[in-house]
Amino acid sequence: MFHSGDDDGDYYSQTQGNYEGGHANDEEGSSDATEGHDDEDEIYEGEYQGIPSDAKPGVGQVALGRPVADGLKDRKELESERQADEEELAQQYELIIQECGHGRFQWQLFFTLGLALMSDGVEVFVVGFVLPSAETDMCVPDSSSGWLGSVVYLGMMVGAFFWGGMADKVGRRQCLLICMSINGFFAFLSSFVQSYGFFLFCRTIAGFGIGGAVPIVFSYFAEVLAREKRGEHLSWLCMFWMIGEIYASAMAWAIIPHYGWSFSMGSAYQFHSWRVFVVVCALPCVCSVVALTFMPESPRFYLEVGKHDEAWMILKQIHDTNMRARGQPEKVFTVNRIKIPKQIDEFVEMQAESGNVVSKAVFRVKTELYYGLSVWFPDVIKHLQADEYASKVQRHKNELTEDFTFNFTLENQIHTNGVFINDRFINMKFKSVTFINTTFQNCYFEDVTSVGSFFRNCTFVDAFFYNTDIDDSKLINTKVVNSSFHHNKTGCQMTFDDDYSAYWVYFVNFLGTLAVLPGNIVSALLMDKIGRLSMLGFSMVLSGISCFFLWFGTSEAMMIGMLCLYNGLSISAWNSLDVVTTELYPTDRRGTGFGFCNALCKFAAVMGNLIFGSLVSITKAIPILLASSVLVGGGLVGLRLPDTRSNVLM
Numbered sequence: 001m002f003h004s005g006d007d008d009g010d011y012y013s014q015t016q017g018n019y020e021g022g023h024a025n026d027e028e029g030s031s032d033a034t035e036g037h038d039d040e041d042e043i044y045e046g047e048y049q050g051i052p053s054d055a056k057p058g059v060g061q062v063a064l065g066r067p068v069a070d071g072l073k074d075r076k077e078l079e080s081e082r083q084a085d086e087e088e089l090a091q092q093y094e095l096i097i098q099e100c101g102h103g104r105f106q107w108q109l110f111f112t113l114g115l116a117l118m119s120d121g122v123e124v125f126v127v128g129f130v131l132p133s134a135e136t137d138m139c140v141p142d143s144s145s146g147w148l149g150s151v152v153y154l155g156m157m158v159g160a161f162f163w164g165g166m167a168d169k170v171g172r173r174q175c176l177l178i179c180m181s182i183n184g185f186f187a188f189l190s191s192f193v194q195s196y197g198f199f200l201f202c203r204t205i206a207g208f209g210i211g212g213a214v215p216i217v218f219s220y221f222a223e224v225l226a227r228e229k230r231g232e233h234l235s236w237l238c239m240f241w242m243i244g245e246i247y248a249s250a251m252a253w254a255i256i257p258h259y260g261w262s263f264s265m266g267s268a269y270q271f272h273s274w275r276v277f278v279v280v281c282a283l284p285c286v287c288s289v290v291a292l293t294f295m296p297e298s299p300r301f302y303l304e305v306g307k308h309d310e311a312w313m314i315l316k317q318i319h320d321t322n323m324r325a326r327g328q329p330e331k332v333f334t335v336n337r338i339k340i341p342k343q344i345d346e347f348v349e350m351q352a353e354s355g356n357v358v359s360k361a362v363f364r365v366k367t368e369l370y371y372g373l374s375v376w377f378p379d380v381i382k383h384l385q386a387d388e389y390a391s392k393v394q395r396h397k398n399e400l401t402e403d404f405t406f407n408f409t410l411e412n413q414i415h416t417n418g419v420f421i422n423d424r425f426i427n428m429k430f431k432s433v434t435f436i437n438t439t440f441q442n443c444y445f446e447d448v449t450s451v452g453s454f455f456r457n458c459t460f461v462d463a464f465f466y467n468t469d470i471d472d473s474k475l476i477n478t479k480v481v482n483s484s485f486h487h488n489k490t491g492c493q494m495t496f497d498d499d500y501s502a503y504w505v506y507f508v509n510f511l512g513t514l515a516v517l518p519g520n521i522v523s524a525l526l527m528d529k530i531g532r533l534s535m536l537g538f539s540m541v542l543s544g545i546s547c548f549f550l551w552f553g554t555s556e557a558m559m560i561g562m563l564c565l566y567n568g569l570s571i572s573a574w575n576s577l578d579v580v581t582t583e584l585y586p587t588d589r590r591g592t593g594f595g596f597c598n599a600l601c602k603f604a605a606v607m608g609n610l611i612f613g614s615l616v617s618i619t620k621a622i623p624i625l626l627a628s629s630v631l632v633g634g635g636l637v638g639l640r641l642p643d644t645r646s647n648v649l650m
Contacts, residue, residue, distance in 0.1 A: 116176060164593070173292060176212065177292050192271070403422045423440075519568045532580045
């Protein structure tokens with residue numbers, strides 16, 4: 001029933017009784033909501049009266065859905081009334097959640113949403129892990145390489161903004177189900193496609209789907225948490241992103257290098273081990289979709305859009321689930337009247353009055369730098385590995401080889417101005433071998449595989465090729481005279497045999513992710529004690545200092561150590577920002593605001609890959625100084641911002 005009076009706004013009521021908003025006592029099963037009630041007015045467990053459909057407006061009341069008096073009010077007055085209603089609802093909803101308690105329901109939702117967040121972490125790393133193998137397997141030329149990483153992040157960027165906005169209109173659970181289903185389906189499909197263009201399309205749509213996970217998950221979970229537990233449990237939820245990274249790194253380490261797991265159907269269909277890895281990485285997403293089907297919508301969202309019957313039933317479900325888990329099934333859900341915000345039928349721009357511009361600016365700067373550096377670190381390590389590998393290259397000049405049989409692997413070599421006469425290359429591999437101005441006369445090639453190997457300005461005279469992968473793409477400015485090719489291998493050849501670096505890259509990512517664990521634990525335990533912004537400021541300053549010392553990193557081991565240190569220090573700021581963002585935006589704009597900020601993160605990942613990746617091959621000074629100065633500056637600004645830990649969710 002709706003009531004209106006001089007000192008009170010509209011309410012949704014389960015009975016004629018009043019909900020005064022007193023603090024509920026979980027142990028005694030009573031609250032101010034039931035004090036002074038007669039026996040015939042009290043709601044009993046399982047009883048639900050709903051909104052009377054035939055009630056007529058009495059004195060001082062208006063009919064449901066017919067706010068006649070509002071038509072005479074101007075826009076500012078209506079917005080002012082709605083703001084007052086929202087503030088009253090926020091206070092009352094906090095008391096209702098406290099009465100429902102924290103127990104089995106929140107933990108069920110915690111693990112369900114954790115799987116969705118884990119899927120986001122997996123998606124970010126799956127791209128980097130399969131990129132080299134996918135591009136090699138599909139014979140992607142150098143001019144088209146790198147598109148996979150960029151388009152997937154762009155898909156995630158668009159998805160974050162789109163699904164965040166949709167979650168404010170359609171609902172948290174419904175949108176999360178749809179976006180996770182899209183991600184799971186297209187991620188699974190991408191493991192079977194053979195065309196690089198179709199593979200790009202599938203991974204882009206999968207990224208578009210998973211882009212909605214982060215903004216919806218945190219908005220959804222925050223709306224069933226009481227104020228005193230919100231910071232801690234949102235921080236624990238952040239650990240699932242780390243678990244997703246560890247899962248992806250471990251699966252890549254265990255699956256991708258094992259090419260014995262692959263199979264083929266002729267030369268047209270190849271299913272290598274990296275495709276198995278893609279399928280395995282889709283499993284957390286599938287599990288989250290199944291678990292979400294058993295969870296209800298956010299009651300706070302239902303109240304915001306006027307679905308009060310549904311909200312009351314879900315709140316009662318939360319209460320009863322927690323009470324049964326405590327061994328107190330007889331406890332009654334005492335809430336019978338909930339504040340109704342005034343509905344204004346007009347699109348409201350995304351502008352959270354409860355936050356301020358500086359807070360959001362700090363958020364955007366930090367997330368951009370965090371993602372940019374996270375993408376840049378692997379590039380630094382790869383460049384260090386490439387430099388070390390190049391320093392060990394074997395150079396051969398003006399050599400003459402006659403009547404020799406090569407049946408072993410040639411690796412990391414450069415042959416210049418050489419001559420090979422009557423030589424046989426049988427059942428062998430060229431790995432990172434380059435021949436320059438070299439002549440092959442009357443040579444025989446059989447069962448030869450070449451990876452990263454080229455023949456530049458060479459000459460083949462009376463040569464015979466059988467079952468090799470040597471083709472025009474590897475014969476650069478090379479003359480072929482009176483030579484023949486038979487049964488050439490189709491597709492691109494990949495191998496991890498005796499490839500230590502493949503295992504090492506995955507292990508480095510595993511270590512960097514594992515280093516996040518201590519920071520996650522510290523942030524969860526201290527989030528509600530020292531405050532979000534204090535943790536944000538100090539974490540950013542320390543992260544900036546650790547970033548500066550990258551300047552002195554000259555070895556691979558030192559860079560890996562700095563990566564672990566940076567990840568461990570920065571995660572507290574990351575968790576603080578997730579908590580602050582949910583508290584800065586009101587319910588009707590929380591998903592949109594969080595989605596917009598998360599979209600900036602993905603955009604930063606793309607820009608970080610392009611800018612930092614290009615700079616690291618020239619100099620480390622510019623990206624290091626830029627990142628460290630912005631991190632320290634942002635952290636100092638963050639220390640001066642107001643804390644949100646005492647705020648109720650608007």
